[in-house]
Amino acid sequence: xxxxxxxxxxxxxxxxxxxxxxxxxxxxxxxxxxxxxxxxxxxxxxxxxxxxxxxxxxxxxxxxxxxxxxxxxxxxxxxxxxxxxxxxxxxxxxxxxxxxxxxxxxxxxxxxxxxxxxxxxxxxxxxxxxxxxxxxxxxxxxxxxxxxxxxxxxxxxxxxxxxxxxxxxxxxxxxxxxxxxxxxxxxxxxxxxxxxxxxxxxxxxxxxxxxxxxxxxxxxxxxxxxxxxxxxxxxxxxxxxxxxxxxxxxxxxxxxxxxxxxxxxxxxxxxxxxxxxxxxxxxxxxxxxxxxxxxxxxxxxxxxxxxxxxxxxxxxxxxxxxxxxxxxxxxxxxxxxxxxxxxxxxxxxxxxxxxxxxxxxxxxxxxxxxxxxxxxxxxxxxxxxxxxxxxxxxxxxxxxxxxxxxxxxxxxxxxxxxxxxxxxxxxxxxxxxx
Amino acid sequence: xxxxxxxxxxxxxxxxxxxxxxxxxxxxxxxxxxxxxxxxxxxxxxxxxxxxxxxxxxxxxxxxxxxxxxxxxxxxxxxxxxxxxxxxxxxxxxxxxxxxxxxxxxxxxxxxxxxxxxxxxxxxxxxxxxxxxxxxxxxxxxxxxxxxxxxxxxxxxxxxxxxxxxxxxxxxxxxxxxxxxxxxxxxxxxxxxxxxxxxxxxxxxxxxxxxxxxxxxxxxxxxxxxxxxxxxxxxxxxxxxxxxxxxxxxxxxxxxxxxxxxxx
Amino acid sequence: xxxxxxxxxxxxxxxxxxxxxxxxxxxxxxxxxxxxxxxxxxxxxxxxxxxxxxxxxxxxxxxxxxxxxxxxxxxxxxxxxxxxxxxxxxxxxxxxxxxxxxxxxxxxxxxxxxxxxxxxxxxxxxxxxxxxxxxxxxxxxxxxxxxxxxxxxxxxxxxxxxxxxxxxxxxxxxxxxxxxxxxxxxxxxxxxxxxxxxxxxxxxxxxxxxxxxxxxxxxxxxxxxxxxxxxxxxxxxxxxxxxxxxxxxxxxxxxxxxxxxxxxxxxxxxxxxxxxxxxxxxxxxxxxxxxxxxxxxxxx
Numbered sequence: 001x002x003x004x005x006x007x008x009x010x011x012x013x014x015x016x017x018x019x020x021x022x023x024x025x026x027x028x029x030x031x032x033x034x035x036x037x038x039x040x041x042x043x044x045x046x047x048x049x050x051x052x053x054x055x056x057x058x059x060x061x062x063x064x065x066x067x068x069x070x071x072x073x074x075x076x077x078x079x080x081x082x083x084x085x086x087x088x089x090x091x092x093x094x095x096x097x098x099x100x101x102x103x104x105x106x107x108x109x110x111x112x113x114x115x116x117x118x119x120x121x122x123x124x125x126x127x128x129x130x131x132x133x134x135x136x137x138x139x140x141x142x143x144x145x146x147x148x149x150x151x152x153x154x155x156x157x158x159x160x161x162x163x164x165x166x167x168x169x170x171x172x173x174x175x176x177x178x179x180x181x182x183x184x185x186x187x188x189x190x191x192x193x194x195x196x197x198x199x200x201x202x203x204x205x206x207x208x209x210x211x212x213x214x215x216x217x218x219x220x221x222x223x224x225x226x227x228x229x230x231x232x233x234x235x236x237x238x239x240x241x242x243x244x245x246x247x248x249x250x251x252x253x254x255x256x257x258x259x260x261x262x263x264x265x266x267x268x269x270x271x272x273x274x275x276x277x278x279x280x281x282x283x284x285x286x287x288x289x290x291x292x293x294x295x296x297x298x299x300x301x302x303x304x305x306x307x308x309x310x311x312x313x314x315x316x317x318x319x320x321x322x323x324x325x326x327x328x329x330x331x332x333x334x335x336x337x338x339x340x341x342x343x344x345x346x347x348x349x350x351x352x353x354x355x356x357x358x359x360x361x362x363x364x365x366x367x368x369x370x371x372x373x374x375x376x377x378x379x380x381x382x383x384x385x386x387x388x389x390x391x392x393x394x395x396x397x398x399x400x401x402x403x404x405x406x407x408x409x410x411x412x413x414x415x416x417x418x419x420x421x422x423x424x425x426x427x428x429x430x431x432x433x434x
Numbered sequence: 435x436x437x438x439x440x441x442x443x444x445x446x447x448x449x450x451x452x453x454x455x456x457x458x459x460x461x462x463x464x465x466x467x468x469x470x471x472x473x474x475x476x477x478x479x480x481x482x483x484x485x486x487x488x489x490x491x492x493x494x495x496x497x498x499x500x501x502x503x504x505x506x507x508x509x510x511x512x513x514x515x516x517x518x519x520x521x522x523x524x525x526x527x528x529x530x531x532x533x534x535x536x537x538x539x540x541x542x543x544x545x546x547x548x549x550x551x552x553x554x555x556x557x558x559x560x561x562x563x564x565x566x567x568x569x570x571x572x573x574x575x576x577x578x579x580x581x582x583x584x585x586x587x588x589x590x591x592x593x594x595x596x597x598x599x600x601x602x603x604x605x606x607x608x609x610x611x612x613x614x615x616x617x618x619x620x621x622x623x624x625x626x627x628x629x630x631x632x633x634x635x636x637x638x639x640x641x642x643x644x645x646x647x648x649x650x651x652x653x654x655x656x657x658x659x660x661x662x663x664x665x666x667x668x669x670x671x672x673x674x675x676x677x678x679x680x681x682x683x684x685x686x687x688x689x690x691x692x693x694x695x696x697x698x
Numbered sequence: 699x700x701x702x703x704x705x706x707x708x709x710x711x712x713x714x715x716x717x718x719x720x721x722x723x724x725x726x727x728x729x730x731x732x733x734x735x736x737x738x739x740x741x742x743x744x745x746x747x748x749x750x751x752x753x754x755x756x757x758x759x760x761x762x763x764x765x766x767x768x769x770x771x772x773x774x775x776x777x778x779x780x781x782x783x784x785x786x787x788x789x790x791x792x793x794x795x796x797x798x799x800x801x802x803x804x805x806x807x808x809x810x811x812x813x814x815x816x817x818x819x820x821x822x823x824x825x826x827x828x829x830x831x832x833x834x835x836x837x838x839x840x841x842x843x844x845x846x847x848x849x850x851x852x853x854x855x856x857x858x859x860x861x862x863x864x865x866x867x868x869x870x871x872x873x874x875x876x877x878x879x880x881x882x883x884x885x886x887x888x889x890x891x892x893x894x895x896x897x898x899x900x901x902x903x904x905x906x907x908x909x910x911x912x913x914x915x916x917x918x919x920x921x922x923x924x925x926x927x928x929x930x931x932x933x934x935x936x937x938x939x940x941x942x943x944x945x946x947x948x949x950x951x952x953x954x955x956x957x958x959x960x961x962x963x964x965x966x967x968x969x970x971x972x973x974x975x976x977x978x979x980x981x982x983x984x985x986x987x988x989x990x991x992x993x994x995x996x997x998x
Contacts, residue, residue: 034782034785037782037784038784039784039785039787039788040729040784040787040788042788043788047905086970089978090920090970090976090978091521091919091920091976092916092919092920093723093726093728094726095726095727095728095729096723096726096728096912096916096919098728098729099728099729099731099732099908099911099912100728100912100913100916100963100966102732102905102908103732103905103906103908103909103912103913103959103963104909104913104959104960104962104963104966105963106905106906106959107905107906107909107955107956107957107958107959107960107962107963108956108959108960108963109956110817110818110905110906110952110953110955110956110959111946111947111950111952111953111956111957111959111960112952112956113952113953113956114818114951114952114953114956115950115951115952118951118952119951128814131814131817132799132813206795206817206905207792207795207796209788209792210788210789210792210793210796213784213785213788213789214788214789214792216785217781217785217789220781253803254800254803255799255803255813257796257799258795258796258797258799258800258803259796259800261792261793261795261796262793262796262797262800265789265792265793265796268789272775272779272781278780280778280779283685286684286685287685290684290685290686290687294690377673378456381671381673381674382455382647382671382674383647383648383649383650383665384456384647385458388443388456388458391443391456391492391689392445392455392456392689394689394690395686395687395688395689395690396677398686399677399680399681399684399686400677401680404673404676404677404680407672407673407676408673411673482871485874485875486874486875487871487874487875503877506876506877509875511871511872511875511876513869513871513872513875517869517871518868518869519724519726519868522724522867522868522925523724523919523922523923523924523925523927523928524864524868524924524925525924528864528925529868532865532868532869532872535861535865535876535878536876537876537877537878540859540861540862540865540878541858541859541861541862568923568924570923571923584872588876
């Protein structure tokens with residue numbers, strides 16, 4: 001196993017180079033497939049390539065990669081045209097068109113493949129590697145042809161990158177700014193068919209769809225920018241190509257395709273869970289931090305309202321007073337008080353008594369201010385009755401950012417009283433801005 | 435005045451974005467009620483919330499003073515025409531018969547009364563001659579009338595209709611309107627999401643004017659003031675939409691858990 | 699005699715798949731059917747590993763379970779992880795299918811499956827797989843019995859559940875409004891699809907189950923505007939496909955399942971062109987006769 005990674009065997013070097021190129025080009029082309037939401041179309045094209053490969057063999061009697069490529073592209077393109085035709089010229093829906101073309105073309109491929117196998121032609125052994133891919137079986141010729149095609153595809157995508165971006169995102173807009181949308185879509189489709197036709201060397205037709213879209217889907221979770229997405233997808237494609245090549249050498253009886261797909265899927269799962277903003281874990285953490293923020297701000301508000309009647313905010317407050325004013329859950333309350341201490345908003349006086357610090361007072365005023373400003377906004381701009389505003393404001397006070405606060409102040413004209421005639425507590429620095 | 439529908443602080447998000455804020459109104463029985471507002475103002479969401487198809491973040495709905503599930507058989511919902519693929523291989527009569535399906539009667543036979551009621555409903559909308567026609571062959575107005583027939587076959591007391599006049603030819607519009615007036619005479623309550631201010635003034639007795647929040651709910655004349663219309667159609671409140679975006683992006687709840695406005 | 703058993707097996711598969719496929723096509727869920735037929739593979743391999751006798755009932759229950767699981771994973775990716783729907787479907791089934799293939803390779807000795815044959819089945823061997831009772835009586839090929847049983851279940855579902863399926867397919871919002879659980883019917887249908895897929899595996903393999911799920915119903919859809927006729931036509935087309943496919947395979951000496959898929963495609967092709975109501979050519983001739991402009995479907 002460690003022998004593989006020394007890359008001392010020129011064969012290993014070549015095959016690895018080949019699979020890496022295939023992985024990268026499929027991932028990059030697949031990013032556009034993903035963005036255009038055509039994952040399943042890619043799947044159908046992959047399946048439709050099988051009959052083309054078989055026909056090329058039947059016609060030429062030769063497994064030369066160039067012939068097979070021509071056959072592959074021919075039926076690949078035919079399948080695209082068929083799907084397009086079926087969904088636009090008949091009442092069949094898109095998914096039905098895809099499924100029908102996929103299974104019929106693939107069935108034809110299987111029929112041809114088995115016919116070839118049963119005919120006992122000397123040359124045919126190994127054609128079935130196109131089902132699940134067998135990286136190590138790639139010979140010099142294969143790698144040369146497919147490698148060149150892969151590089152060509154990469155160059156094309158990078159050259160037309162901006163045009164493809166617009167066409168994928170908004171074809172109508174692209175047309176309106178004068179881009180030749182039909183030709184670009186034609187080019188993009190051809191590139192996709194080629195990427196699929198070459199990628200099946202590594203993964204085979206059945207699982208090719210995964211090589212196209214899984215890298216892109218995984219990358220999507222890490223970024224909103226398409227350039228970064230392309231790079232990440234390419235990186236994932238590269239990893240998968242490397243891995244596939246290694247598997248093919250370590251376990252020659254195994255098909256490469258499934259292993260590549262398993263790796264890519266694991267990368268995707270990790271991305272779905274762990275990616276910083278869009279990942280599930282990140283979103284759970286965000287929700288938890290929201291809950292924490294709400295708890296702390298609610299505690300501060302309670303301090304404020306206890307002190308408001310006496311207009312004294314630095315008095316010592318007992319936990320029971322807090323709970324009476326607002327029904328906190330005791331465990332959360334204790335946690336919240338502790339966190340407020342650590343943030344410097346509270347000082348613990350004795351067993352169950354706390355006192356607001358200057359910072360704490362300022363912060364409590366901020367939250368109450370936001371609450372009352374929002375209540376005013378609801379009554380003045382949104383037609384709410386004064387007795388209906390409290391609950392909404394309880395939620396929204398935690399959301400309002402400083403920018404929104406400034407906008408509210410401008411909108412409402414620095415009001416003094418809220419709908420319940422309570423004073424809105426400003427900071428010293430906020431009074432009477434223009 | 436008996437109340438057909440009462441909503442209390444109804445707050446609803448759609449795709450995590452707040453669409454309706456604290457909508458609070460009471461509408462009387464036996465009236466033709468129009469729900470108006472600009473695009474994206476939450477009209478369809480309101481209907482779906484009343485029908486229990488979307489769960490509100492907060493607040494509740496009472497129909498005839500009860501919970502939806504208690505009175506479900508008295509309510510009929512007519513979705514937007516586009517919500518259905520009209521290439522589906524069934525006949526006009528089959529659609530009308532769906533009005534006789536009941537949640538717990540899906541498996542049994544449909545009785546003779548069921549068939550009769552369905553045919554009567556088709557008759558009322560003028561579609562009985564087309565009973566055996568496949569729905570794919572109908573015009574937009576005819577499709578709408580079939581939807582209304584299905585609704586009539588339900589024999590409900592409250593009818594909720596989403597844009598029944600959209601893209602409908604004059605004859606069908608006329609037919610549906612006449613029917614609605616008959617239903618009102620019979621004491622039925624009809625609530626309609628409508629898109630056209632001008633005709634709304636003529637059709638409806640009562641208006642609910644929405645723009646993400648309730649602008650006004652009341653008799654047509656009381657609602658159609660310049661001020662109300664400006665509030666509804668004068669554009670989105672910027673600060674409100676910014677707050678809505680924030681709530682969606684930062685996954686904030688629209689209501690704190692302890693403040694969910696449950697019915698007493 | 700062998701031909702008879704093979705054609706019968708094909709017809710049984712085509713009928714079960716076709717009846718369910720009608721609702722998949724009408725719900726625009728053809729590719730979810732495709733996904734399920736792939737996703738069941740690891741479950742099948744595990745069942746082969748665990749059960750010495752290929753006990754039918756546990757396998758069916760496991761199959762239904764996997765169908766539900768697959769649907770669930772797709773929903774999860776789409777709703778909770780907020781991944782676009784085509785990628786949710788694509789990633790789920792390729793991953794599960796890949797695991798299945800790996801399991802087959804790894805346990806090649808212990809499992810009576812061949813990785814290529816899971817794709818296209820071994821229907822030619824069906825007549826040899828005989829069910830022999832303890833008394834030594836030969837009851838005919840085992841797959842035929844199993845498939846017939848499943849067909850009965852499917853017929854039961856489609857007749858008893860006809861209205862539920864119809865209303866949740868035609869207008870799910872309305873169904874929900876009258877209190878019908880669209881979720882229940884969805885999962886019920888998907889379970890039925892997985893059960894049918896699993897038992898059809900041995901005969902026609904994974905990909906070609908999809909052909910039977912989608913192509914005859916699609917063809918029937920083009921030929922009629924009535925649901926019950928669509929169901930009946932699907933069955934007829936399925937039988938024609940089975941017969942035609944068998945003879946095509948014999949003539950070319952190739953995979954029977956592959957040939958059946960090809961025949962189903964030919965029938966679809968003919969319907970696309972010549973369907974009396976919806977055929978592209980028939981419409982064009984009619985419009986030309988009436989001197990009207992020829993319209994595509996999307997500008998209606």
